[in-house]
Structures are given as C-alpha cells and as structure tokens.
Amino acid sequence: MEQLTAFDAATAASVVSDPKTRIDALRKEIEHASYCYYALDAPVLSDAAFDSLMRELRELEAAHPEFIDPSSPTQRVGGYVGEQFAPVRHAQRMYSLDNAMDLDELDAWMERTLDAIGHDTQFVCELKIDGSSISLTYESGVLVRAATRGDGVTGEDVTANMRTVRDVPLRLRDAGIAGLANADAMAEVRGEVYMPKKSFDALNAAAEANGKAGFANPRNAAAGSLRQKDPKITQGRDLATFIYAIADERAITAQSQWELLQWLRDCGFHVNPDVELCDTPQQVRAFCERVAEKRGSLPYDIDGVVVKVNSFSIQRELGFTAKAPRWAIAYKFPPEEKTTLLRDITVQVGRTGAITPVAELEPVHVAGSTVARATLHNLDEVHRKDVRVGDTVIVRKAGDVIPEVLGPVLALRPEGALPWQMPETCPSCGSPIVREEGEAAFRCISIDCPAQSLERLLHWASRGAMDIDGMGEEIVARLVESERVRDVADYYNLTEYDLATLETGRTNKEGEPIHLGSTIAAKLIAAIEASKGRSxxxxxxxxxxxxxxxxxxxxxxxxxxxxxxxxxxxxxxxxxxxxxxxxxxxxxxxxxxxxxxxxxxxxxxxxxxxxxxxxxGDDIPQTLAGITFVLTGSLVQSGMTRDEAGARLKAMGAKVSGSVSKKTGYVIAGEAAGSKYDKAVALGVPVLSEDDLLRLLDAGSLEAAGIPGREA
The missing domain is CATH 1.10.150.20 (5' to 3' exonuclease, C-terminal subdomain)
Structure with a gap:
C-alpha cells in the first residue's frame, strides 16, 4: 500500500530541486489516492502517508504562493466566513421523481413504460440515498460551482462548503475529460450528499456531551452541515457523496445511464457500487426485494430504489411531465419496523388538560432516527392494542415520520404483565382525572395545572399559531420555572436582559451556570415582536x-x-x-x-x-366565492405555509379543502407535490403553480391573473 506509483518513481529524482514540479507531482498523487479511496474503495496509501503528502504540499505552497491553484487539494477549506448561499439558477431543472409506494405500483409503471415505447428495454436500478441533493458544475474539467436543489429551478450556492467534501474531485480525471463531448465544455453532474451512520452517531454524541441538541437523522445532519456559513465546520462533519446523474447528457459521449455511471467513476466521482443493469421487470423487482432486506446493514440511510430507463435516446423519447421524468421512478420502501422493549407507560398533560398515554421505549433506530417515545393516544387504544409494560413491541414510523407502536409480540410477554390503567390523579398537579361522557380522552380538571400552563405557552409560540421562532420547550420551561412567564401575555413583557440572564440548566467547566446569552436573547425578542403582527x-x-x-x-x-x-x-x-x-x-x-x-x-x-x-372584513372582493382550492407541496418562492396561503384564498371567498374530487376548482401544486397532484391530473382538475398562486393573490381575481375560470 505504501509503494510509490509509477509516476512518482519516474519523477522523484528530478523534482526535488524544482518546487513547481514537486507541487504538481504531489497534487497528482494526492488526487490519485483520493480517487482510489473514495471512488474505488481501494486505498493505496495509509492515512498517515496521505497526511504526510498533504503536509508537504501545504508547506511548499506556503513557501511558493505563486503556485497556489484553486483546484489544489489544499484549497478545500477557505479561511474566511462571509455572505454565502447566493441564488443559483440551474442550467437544467432538477426534477423530483414520481413514487411507487409498493412493488405492484412499480410493476404497473414498468408496464406503462414498455407499452409507451413499444418494445423491451433495459432498466438501471440505483439505491435511493436519503441525503441532500447537490449539483456540481465543471468548466474545462475544474469545479466552478456547487448548488443545492432548492426549488428545482433555483438553488443555493454552496461551492465553498462542497470543496471541503473529500470525495468531490476539484478537477476531473483525464479519463473523465476524455469522455466529454467537448473537453472545454461545461458539465453539470448531480447526486446526493449524505452523512454515514457512524459519523451521525458521533456528531450527536459530541453535541450531547457539550449540552447541545443533536440532529434528528443523518439526512438533516447532512443538509445542516452543507449550509454552514463557515466551510471549516462543514469540513469537520464527515460528509460524503454519491453522484449518479448529469444535467445534459449531450455533454458526454456516453449513450446510456449505465455508461454514464462508468464515466462518472472515470472522472473521480464516488459512485455507489450497489447498482444493477436489468433486462426485465422481473430482475428489477428482485433487485428491490434484495435491497429492502439489507437496508439496515448499509453504512448509510436509504429509503428506496430509483429505477431508470437505461437508454438516453429512449429517455428523450419519453420526456417529462410537469414535475418529473417519465423515464424514472422512485420505489419507496414500506415503513421500517423494529422491535424494542416497552419500559413504561407514562402520561402527558396537554394544554386543554387532555391526558395522553405515552410509550417509553428502549431507544431503537427506525427509518433514520432514534425512537425512545411514542404516543399511545388514549386508554381505549392502549387496551385495543393490548400493550403492557415489559412487552416487546413492534415500532414503526408512520409515513417515515411519526413513531407508532403497532402492538406486542405476545410470545415474548413476561409473566405477570398486567393491563395498563389510567392513573386517578394528574401527575403534574395531583388533581382528579375525569372522563366526560362520550369522549375518548381523560382530562385534568384543574385550571392551575402547571403542565397545562406549559403546553399552552408552547402552543402559543408554535409555528401554526404565533410562530415565535426559537421559543422551544427547554426555554419555555425555564421561563416558567423562573417565574418570568405565567401566561401568554407575559411573553410580551420580556426584555432582552430577562432572556440573556436566563439559566439554561447547564454548567461550564468551572461549575458556573450557563446563561442563554445576548445573541439568542436578541433573536427571541425580535421573534416575539414579529409575532404581534400575526392574523x-x-x-x-x-x-x-x-x-x-x-x-x-x-x-x-x-x-x-x-x-x-x-x-x-x-x-x-x-x-x-x-x-x-x-x-x-x-x-x-x-x-x-x-x-x-x-x-x-x-x-x-x-x-x-x-x-x-x-x-x-368585507373590504376584500369575494372573487373566489364558490370555488374550491386544494394545496399540495411546499410553497418555496413565497415562503408561505399552505395554511397561510389557504387563509388568503379564503379571505377572497374561496373554500380550501384537503382532498381532491371532481368538484375541486383548482389544485395548487408547490414543490414536491404528492398524490393530490396525481389525482388532479387523473380527474382533469386544473393544476396551478406557485407562480399562478402569487399572481392570483396579487391580482385579486382569476380573470385579472390571466387564469381561465372554472366553476366548482
């Protein structure tokens, strides 16, 4: 492993006295070692040897700054912190993919695709990495720009940060440049930035040791690390990439997705080795089944398999819908299920006094994050599922988001496990718990219950209500304990000094209490002030x-x-x-x-x-009276939530529904629109973009916005 390459052996004697030649040789050797390590998973140097070469290169470049090159391996980290994340318009739109939620839907898509082209074709199966999408642009083989996906049309410039990710080549290898249609042309490749599971666990462990909150899952950790304002922080986060696409296939000589993957490897990109070229739909299905079985053993998170038509010419023939390519689909895995120990069932007091049973679990990693608690909703649900303290229970994420206890493994139930009963008194204030006739929930009847007060304060500050950004549970609890806040009106009496001097409950190395500090305090005061203008x-x-x-x-x-x-x-x-x-x-x-x-x-x-x-009031003309709208996806351009957009439509007389039917007037499809979009297309309901929505809200009527009218 430690032997010099043929290049080094031939040139070592001649470069000692020539710093420029030595610098070039070191850069080439380091780039070669990085390519072998990241792209081939076949390291040719030990970490110590690699670090030694990097140290020598840094010293030579420091002694000879006239030879510093932006594409040098030493330039992956800039020394400055400045204004970043400028908007970047993608040369070609970064589309999302349609989803197949089960294997039958995947089979149906392949059948439709083969019917559309009229003959058999090959498919390429790739793992669907659960990370953050990235676009990398190279000019004359040199990395010039990196951008996030954004809304698919415009992303954020994260070039400085992506230069710190070690498996991203700053310069394409010669073999890759040879595969360009024009060596001087621009090539924009795309893929996913992710954080390995071990790195994620280490990052959260370090955060916990420092008394800070960790990330919810590796995907969020990757996205958050990618958007750090200081590239040195990004460098320390152990990010990695898998590259699998190109914005314009005409930029390369490859004629298929399979050939593209080989070209990407030749360029020096990290390409996932777990891919397969399939001749039949049966082979595609078998690949998906194999991957689903081993997903938990992979060192990174995946949430499905991406299936693509192999031939570029057939891809061009199939084209795109308004939001996705017709030649590719994402098969999404069913919710991952795990078993774990139900250590206890506790109760949580809500803002209205409702008492909710909560499963306290032995922490278990499910669908990308660690689950330690899950709601059991109410007593009837606990008895229906027959879960008891001490049971081994089956846990999954509903929609890969909300932890859910499915039920017990009865064969592993310990002897003496008893059915759970609701306590008779509130755990927060000791008042009686009652269940009103006809209701599923039990309630604490005390109006002075501290737990209800805390929940009411949290509810007021929540995003759906007054949206006081940063006012989370830990801070609110401390405000209540210190008697700075008793009810929601007290938020507006807080001063920056009140918040800055608030103890966090943690101590420094000297054992002194750590306070919230002036920076966070100023942000909270600004958020409180902004909340005054909510509707x-x-x-x-x-x-x-x-x-x-x-x-x-x-x-x-x-x-x-x-x-x-x-x-x-x-x-x-x-x-x-x-x-x-x-x-x-x-x-x-x-x-x-x-x-x-x-x-x-x-x-x-x-x-x-x-x-x-x-x-x-009555001042706004009711131009949308009698028309039903359905909103789906994220409203990226305006920054509005769907609730806020719906409220503005309602102010113009519209009805806003959560489901699509033939009577729906219009569906407004934001970014990553889902099944509601598909149903609208199937029913022939007009679909409006976010641009259409903003034009409508600004113009005040469909006619003024240039949108064809439709009665519903």
Whole structure:
C-alpha cells in the first residue's frame, strides 16, 4: 500500500530541486489516492502517508504562493466566513421523481413504460440515498460551482462548503475529460450528499456531551452541515457523496445511464457500487426485494430504489411531465419496523388538560432516527392494542415520520404483565382525572395545572399559531420555572436582559451556570415582536380555546373580524357560523366568560398583538366565492405555509379543502407535490403553480391573473 506509483518513481529524482514540479507531482498523487479511496474503495496509501503528502504540499505552497491553484487539494477549506448561499439558477431543472409506494405500483409503471415505447428495454436500478441533493458544475474539467436543489429551478450556492467534501474531485480525471463531448465544455453532474451512520452517531454524541441538541437523522445532519456559513465546520462533519446523474447528457459521449455511471467513476466521482443493469421487470423487482432486506446493514440511510430507463435516446423519447421524468421512478420502501422493549407507560398533560398515554421505549433506530417515545393516544387504544409494560413491541414510523407502536409480540410477554390503567390523579398537579361522557380522552380538571400552563405557552409560540421562532420547550420551561412567564401575555413583557440572564440548566467547566446569552436573547425578542403582527385567526388558534383549531379560528375571524366583537357574541350567533356547532359555540362562550382569560386578552391587546383582522372584513372582493382550492407541496418562492396561503384564498371567498374530487376548482401544486397532484391530473382538475398562486393573490381575481375560470 505504501509503494510509490509509477509516476512518482519516474519523477522523484528530478523534482526535488524544482518546487513547481514537486507541487504538481504531489497534487497528482494526492488526487490519485483520493480517487482510489473514495471512488474505488481501494486505498493505496495509509492515512498517515496521505497526511504526510498533504503536509508537504501545504508547506511548499506556503513557501511558493505563486503556485497556489484553486483546484489544489489544499484549497478545500477557505479561511474566511462571509455572505454565502447566493441564488443559483440551474442550467437544467432538477426534477423530483414520481413514487411507487409498493412493488405492484412499480410493476404497473414498468408496464406503462414498455407499452409507451413499444418494445423491451433495459432498466438501471440505483439505491435511493436519503441525503441532500447537490449539483456540481465543471468548466474545462475544474469545479466552478456547487448548488443545492432548492426549488428545482433555483438553488443555493454552496461551492465553498462542497470543496471541503473529500470525495468531490476539484478537477476531473483525464479519463473523465476524455469522455466529454467537448473537453472545454461545461458539465453539470448531480447526486446526493449524505452523512454515514457512524459519523451521525458521533456528531450527536459530541453535541450531547457539550449540552447541545443533536440532529434528528443523518439526512438533516447532512443538509445542516452543507449550509454552514463557515466551510471549516462543514469540513469537520464527515460528509460524503454519491453522484449518479448529469444535467445534459449531450455533454458526454456516453449513450446510456449505465455508461454514464462508468464515466462518472472515470472522472473521480464516488459512485455507489450497489447498482444493477436489468433486462426485465422481473430482475428489477428482485433487485428491490434484495435491497429492502439489507437496508439496515448499509453504512448509510436509504429509503428506496430509483429505477431508470437505461437508454438516453429512449429517455428523450419519453420526456417529462410537469414535475418529473417519465423515464424514472422512485420505489419507496414500506415503513421500517423494529422491535424494542416497552419500559413504561407514562402520561402527558396537554394544554386543554387532555391526558395522553405515552410509550417509553428502549431507544431503537427506525427509518433514520432514534425512537425512545411514542404516543399511545388514549386508554381505549392502549387496551385495543393490548400493550403492557415489559412487552416487546413492534415500532414503526408512520409515513417515515411519526413513531407508532403497532402492538406486542405476545410470545415474548413476561409473566405477570398486567393491563395498563389510567392513573386517578394528574401527575403534574395531583388533581382528579375525569372522563366526560362520550369522549375518548381523560382530562385534568384543574385550571392551575402547571403542565397545562406549559403546553399552552408552547402552543402559543408554535409555528401554526404565533410562530415565535426559537421559543422551544427547554426555554419555555425555564421561563416558567423562573417565574418570568405565567401566561401568554407575559411573553410580551420580556426584555432582552430577562432572556440573556436566563439559566439554561447547564454548567461550564468551572461549575458556573450557563446563561442563554445576548445573541439568542436578541433573536427571541425580535421573534416575539414579529409575532404581534400575526392574523386574528392565528391569535384565536394560539389562545388554545377548546375545540378551536386552525380552520375554526379562520372561520371565526371571517365572521367576527375583531376580538371585541367575538368576545361579545352569543351562543346563537356563533352557532350560525358555517362549521361552528353548538358544542364549539358553548366552549367559546365559556372561554370568554372567564375573567382571567379576558384579562390576558386585554394585556395582549395593550402589547400590540393583533386584535382586528382587516383580511376578514368585507373590504376584500369575494372573487373566489364558490370555488374550491386544494394545496399540495411546499410553497418555496413565497415562503408561505399552505395554511397561510389557504387563509388568503379564503379571505377572497374561496373554500380550501384537503382532498381532491371532481368538484375541486383548482389544485395548487408547490414543490414536491404528492398524490393530490396525481389525482388532479387523473380527474382533469386544473393544476396551478406557485407562480399562478402569487399572481392570483396579487391580482385579486382569476380573470385579472390571466387564469381561465372554472366553476366548482
């Protein structure tokens, strides 16, 4: 492994006295060693030997700065921290992929594809890496730009950070340049940045040791590391890449995806070795089944298999839909299931006093993150699933996001395990727990319950309500413990000094308490100030009135455009509002009848929090009355949430639904639109882009926005 290459042996004697020649030789040897290590998984140098060459190169470049080259291996880390992440428009759109959620859907896609081209063809199967998409642009073989996927059209410039990722070649190898259609042409390749599982575990362990929060999963860790403002931080995060695509296949001489993968290897890119060229759909299915069985043993996370038509000419023939190529599909694995020990069942007190049983689990890694707790919803659910303390239970992620206990492995149930029962008193305040007739939930009946107070404060600050960025559970709990905050109005009395001096509960090496500090305090004060301008609908939702969710808050704000008017409304007036029945009306009246609640609202008003909502009044023409909209995907350009966009549409008279039917007027498809988009296409429902939405909101009507009208 430590032997010199043929290049070194032939030139070693002649380069000692010529620094430029020696620098060139070292760069070539280091690049060759990196290629063997990352692209071939066949290292030719030990770590110590590699480091020795790097040290020598750095010393020579320091002594001869006139020979420093941006593509030198030593230049992977810049020494400055500056304004980064400028927008980058991709030369070709970075499309998302359609999904096959099971093998039958995958078979159906392959059948449709073969029918469309009229003959058999080969498919290439690749692992679907669970990371962060990246685009790398090379001019004359030299890396000039790296960009995130962004919205598929425009990404963020992360060139400085990607230069620190060791398996990214700063200069293409000669064999790769030979495969370009034009050696001086621009080539934009694409792939995935990921963090190996071991590196992720080490990163989170280090964060925990320093009293900091870790990342939820390796995908988030990779994305967060890629967007660090200091490239040196990115360099220390042990990122890696798999490259598998090119923006424009005409830039290379390869004629197929399989040949492209070989060309990428020749260039020096890290190409996943777990790929297969399949002649039949049966071979594709078999590959997917094999990969699904071994996914847990891989050193990185995957969430499926990408299947592509091999031939570039057939790919061009099949083309693209509005959002995805017709010649490729992502087969998504079913939710991963694991077994683990149910150590205890505890209860959690919500903001309305609802008592929720929670499974306390032996931590287990499921679908990319560690799961230690999972909600069991209510007592009936616990008994229906018959889970007991001490059971070995089956855990999965619902939609690969929410931890869920499926049930016990009865054969492993320990002797004496008893059915779980709801406690009789609240664990937070000791008050009785009751279950009202007709309800699934048990509740704590005390209005002074500390746990309810904490949950109400967290709810007010949450993204769906007043969106006080950074006001998380740890900080809110400390504010309550220190008696700086008792109710939501107290947020608006906080000073920067109050927050900066707040103890975090951790200590430094000398045993002194660590405070929140002025930087975080300033950001929180700014976020609190910004929350004053949230809509009346969000204020109503944030107050935590029982039975009043986001939609009900919008309905109330539309019918009663001021807090004063709403507080004086009778049950009868409230019940006449579309979507507000007798039970909700009673709950609203009871809430506003409470003097403590009214005092909090008055204090919020004096602090400048929105108490009137012009958007809910009669000033806005109801140009969308009677038209139903469905929103799907992320609204990247505007930064609005779907709820916020829906509220603006409703202010113009529209109805906003969560499901698509023939009666739907329009579907608005943002980035990564899902099954609702597909259903709209199948039903012939018009699909609008985010640009269309913004034009509509700005123009005030479909006609003024240039969108063909449609009654629904």
């Amino acid at each position: 009346l609908a969000r204020v109503l939702f944030g107050l935590g009135i029982r039975h009043v969710g986001k939609t009900t808050g919008e309905q109330l704000a539309a019918a009663f455009p001021s807090m004063e008017r709403l507080m004086s409304a009778s049950e009868g007036e409230l019940a006449q509002v579309d979507g507000i029945g007798g039970v909700i009306a009673q709950s609203i009246v009871a809430f506003f009848a409470n003097e403590d609640n009214r005092e909090v609202i008055h204090r919020l008003g004096r602090a400048g929090v929105t108490m009137e909502d012009a958007a809910a």
